[in-house]
Amino acid sequence: MNGIHLIADLYRCGGTAVALTQRDALERLCVDECRDAGLTPLGASFYQFLDADGDAAGVTGTVVLAESHLAIHTWPESGNVTLDVYVCNFSRDNSDRARHVYRRVLDALQPEDAVEYEVVRGSLSGEN
Amino acid sequence: MNGIHLIADLYRCGGTAVALTQRDALERLCVDECRDAGLTPLGASFYQFLDADGDAAGVTGTVVLAESHLAIHTWPESGNVTLDVYVCNFSRDNSDRARHVYRRVLDALQPEDAVEYEVVRGSLSGEN
Numbered sequence: 001m002n003g004i005h006l007i008a009d010l011y012r013c014g015g016t017a018v019a020l021t022q023r024d025a026l027e028r029l030c031v032d033e034c035r036d037a038g039l040t041p042l043g044a045s046f047y048q049f050l051d052a053d054g055d056a057a058g059v060t061g062t063v064v065l066a067e068s069h070l071a072i073h074t075w076p077e078s079g080n081v082t083l084d085v086y087v088c089n090f091s092r093d094n095s096d097r098a099r100h101v102y103r104r105v106l107d108a109l110q111p112e113d114a115v116e117y118e119v120v121r122g123s124l125s126g127e128n
Numbered sequence: 129m130n131g132i133h134l135i136a137d138l139y140r141c142g143g144t145a146v147a148l149t150q151r152d153a154l155e156r157l158c159v160d161e162c163r164d165a166g167l168t169p170l171g172a173s174f175y176q177f178l179d180a181d182g183d184a185a186g187v188t189g190t191v192v193l194a195e196s197h198l199a200i201h202t203w204p205e206s207g208n209v210t211l212d213v214y215v216c217n218f219s220r221d222n223s224d225r226a227r228h229v230y231r232r233v234l235d236a237l238q239p240e241d242a243v244e245y246e247v248v249r250g251s252l253s254g255e256n
Contacts (some may be wrong), residue, residue, distance in 0.1 A: 001137060001201065001203055001208050001209075001210050005135070007133070007249075009129060009249055009250050009251065009252070011252055011253065042175040043173035043174075043175055044173065045171035045172065045173040045190065046171075046192070047170040047171055047192055047194075060170070060192055060193070060196065060197070061192060062173065062190035062197055064173045064174070064175055064188055064189060064190055065188070066175075066188070068188065068199075068201055068210070069188070069190055069199045069201070071190065071196075071197045071199060071212075071214070073129065073197070073216070075129055075218075078253065080129050080250065080253055081129075082129050082196070082214070082216075082249055082250065084199075084212070084214070086199070086210070086212070088201070088210075113252065115251060115252060117247055119135060119245055119247075121135075121137055122137050122208065122210065123243060124137070124139055124241065124243060125137070125139065125206065125208055
């Protein structure tokens with residue numbers, strides 16, 4: 001369980017707009033970036049919100065990783081997004097891989113402003 | 129995106145042992161507690177880890193909610209678990225619902241020790 005959890009609240013994202021509104025695009029971005037970073041996606045669950053007219057209006061989703069998870073939620077009406085990337089270091093140190101995914105998703109979304117936190121998980125567990 | 133994110137690292141859980149090792153039991157616990165709290169599960173992705181003998185050896189999973197997500201990972205060899213419950217308050221204040229789910233899962237797992245964090249998400253977003 002020992003590892004890092006990167007947390008971001010992203011405001012007025014000006015990047016890949018389709019990723020904020022289209023489930024398939026956001027899922028592909030997140031899964032591909034996890035895989036490219038050397039993490040191991042085991043499953044993904046992404047849901048498409050629709051507005052009153054039936055148009056795409058936000059996405060919520062998670063990627064389950066062998067190393068823990070990524071979670072992302074979008075509010076395209078404001079361009080805001082929340083992002084979580086938590087990886088444990090059970091069999092190896094995955095911290096750099098987590099930072100890589102996190103940075104790549106931020107690069108794609110290009111927020112004007114971000115509030116970021118980093119939480120050390122499993123701080124009492126030693127190497128487990 | 130404005131809401132609360134409850135984070136726990138749980139040590140030496142002595143509660144429902146089957147929930148630490150069996151995917152179906154853990155998924156049912158998490159989905160049912162979300163639903164019972166009045167949250168809205170939209171999907172779930174839970175994965176069963178196996179040990180070298182092919183026996184159940186930990187679970188990793190997420191519940192995607194209309195209100196954001198729950199994520200949980202277990203290490204039954206030590207009884208350790210990480211839990212995240214993040215709910216946004218887009219259409220109503222869901223904070224009490226998040227605390228209810230969080231408390232119910234902790235009650236089921238009965239950790240001997242816990243390190244807990246609470247992160248206010250979307251602090252710059254007003255009511256969005």
